[in-house]
Amino acid sequence: MCCNQYTPGTDGLSERDLQPVSHLPFFKERIAGMQFFDPHVHMTSRTTDDYQAMADAGIVAIIEPAFWLGQPRTGVASFRDYYSSLIGWERFRASQFGIKHYCTIGLNSREANNEALAEEVMELLPSFIYKEGVVGVGEIGFDDQTAAEEKYYRLQLDLAKEAGLPVQIHTPHRDKKRGTTRSMDIAIEHGLNPYTVIVDHNNEETVQEVLDRGFWAAFTIYPFTKMGNERMVQIVKQYGIERIMINSAADWGISDPLAVPKTAALMKEYGISDEAIRTVTYQNAITAFGQSGQIDEKDFAAVKDIDQSQKFSGNTVLRGGQQPRVDKNSLIIR
Numbered sequence: 264m265c266c267n268q269y270t271p272g273t274d275g276l277s278e279r280d281l282q283p284v285s286h287l288p289f290f291k292e293r294i295a296g297m298q299f300f301d302p303h304v305h306m307t308s309r310t311t312d313d314y315q316a317m318a319d320a321g322i323v324a325i326i327e328p329a330f331w332l333g334q335p336r337t338g339v340a341s342f343r344d345y346y347s348s349l350i351g352w353e354r355f356r357a358s359q360f361g362i363k364h365y366c367t368i369g370l371n372s373r374e375a376n377n378e379a380l381a382e383e384v385m386e387l388l389p390s391f392i393y394k395e396g397v398v399g400v401g402e403i404g405f406d407d408q409t410a411a412e413e414k415y416y417r418l419q420l421d422l423a424k425e426a427g428l429p430v431q432i433h434t435p436h437r438d439k440k441r442g443t444t445r446s447m448d449i450a451i452e453h454g455l456n457p458y459t460v461i462v463d464h465n466n467e468e469t470v471q472e473v474l475d476r477g478f479w480a481a482f483t484i485y486p487f488t489k490m491g492n493e494r495m496v497q498i499v500k501q502y503g504i505e506r507i508m509i510n511s512a513a514d515w516g517i518s519d520p521l522a523v524p525k526t527a528a529l530m531k532e533y534g535i536s537d538e539a540i541r542t543v544t545y546q547n548a549i550t551a552f553g554q555s556g557q558i559d560e561k562d563f564a565a566v567k568d569i570d571q572s573q574k575f576s577g578n579t580v581l582r583g584g585q586q587p588r589v590d591k592n593s594l595i596i597r
């Protein structure tokens with residue numbers, strides 16, 4: 264259906280025109296000139312190659328939610344250092360590739376189950392959520408839907424409400440429909456305006472209710488476990504673009520930091536308008552998280568004046584003697 268027009272051998276078309284969008288080297292040409300905002304990506308777990316590829320594909324700004332590191336933290340100092348890195352070193356690292364980096368700060372649902380530690384983290388959170396560039400409390404919500412998860416989810420909703428910050432909700436992989444409904448019920452119970460709450464990791468089963476109740480519906484394009492981007496195209500065709508946004512949630516697992524631009528290319532392939540693509544891959548995230556008062560689009564351009572020899576606390580992204588800006592398209596590695 265999508266790719267039939269690219270029949271090899273068609274007269275008058277270059278080899279390039281004949282490539283379906285699914286052929287990677289050409290996908291960027293289909294979205295040339297477009298700008299993207301990935302509102303959920305864990306760059307701490309990614310490499311400088313990823314940053315370069317994201318910048319090259321048109322990603323101008325990102326949000327990095329605080330999350331689980333893949334294994335449990337054993338002390339509150341690990342949380343403090345992690346939150347500090349999200350507003351410090353990681354933001355600096357992104358800037359070195361011309362990408363504006365924001366974050367959300369919160370106690371993730373999994374580690375809410377270590378109650379002794381969770382208590383200490385709750386005491387720590389107010390000293391981070393008011394910092395510059397923190398655009399929400401997140402990602403918070405349910406994992407196994409335990410009593411402890413609910414307790415710290417509720418406490419953090421109150422914190423967000425008090426700070427006037429948006430909330431970024433992680434919905435569970437298991438029993439997703441019930442967990443999503445419950446997350447929204449509790450948010451409303453705590454007096455949050457659904458328009459300030461971004462419900463993440465939606466699928467075909469949850470989207471209707473999230474939109475009907477006035478929340479933002481975020482979709483994670485993540486290989487094998489969450490959404491594929493062909494399904495995402497169908498969701499936009501069916502539900503439209505209002506309060507819908509797309510992210511990669513790329514992290515330490517098998518994931519794709521280019522999921523947003525790739526999905527944009529696929530949407531274009533399926534005839535979705537540039538304006539609609541811009542809404543779900545850029546504008547809606549800014550409108551939702553911009554309610555923090557922390558997002559200014561002018562900063563996306565300002566961060567482009569990069570100098571990779573800049574330092575952050577005496578450290579740069581360049582290791583001993585490296586020259587700024589390695590040409591990744593060259594076979595030669597100097």
Ligand SMILES: [Zn+2]
Pocket residue numbers: 303305328330402512
């Ligand atoms: Zn995440």
